[in-house]
Amino acid sequence: MALVEVEVDVSLGDFETDDLVEELRQRADTRDVGLPHGYDPVEGKGTVALAEACHEARRRGDDARALELIDRLIYAALGRIV
Structure with missing residues (x-):
């Protein structure tokens, strides 16, 4: 995985609090504990x-x-072959 830095000309004040909270919740949901529903x-x-x-x-x-x-x-969960 590569790390990319991007500079943007925005301020947190440009966003509604509810939008920021929703974005954080969505990001947290992608890291939930347990296994993804992959299929082998x-x-x-x-x-x-x-x-x-x-x-x-x-x-x-x-x-x-x-x-x-x-x-x-590992393949079902991550899509990677060992």
Whole structure:
């Protein structure tokens, strides 16, 4: 991720307080705790179902299966291949 700085000629006084509060709420909503509702077509499961399957595999001691599910979970949640 790259950081870009941009200078603009505006003042906070140019914005309504309600607009600023709404913007902050929207930004906070994108960082909520939990998993996004991604989908893994190979497993046919959403991210929460993948996390549950990973938990079960770890509980059974099937570390190879758990690691495979974690890789799929990362892809479903972040869109990144491990």
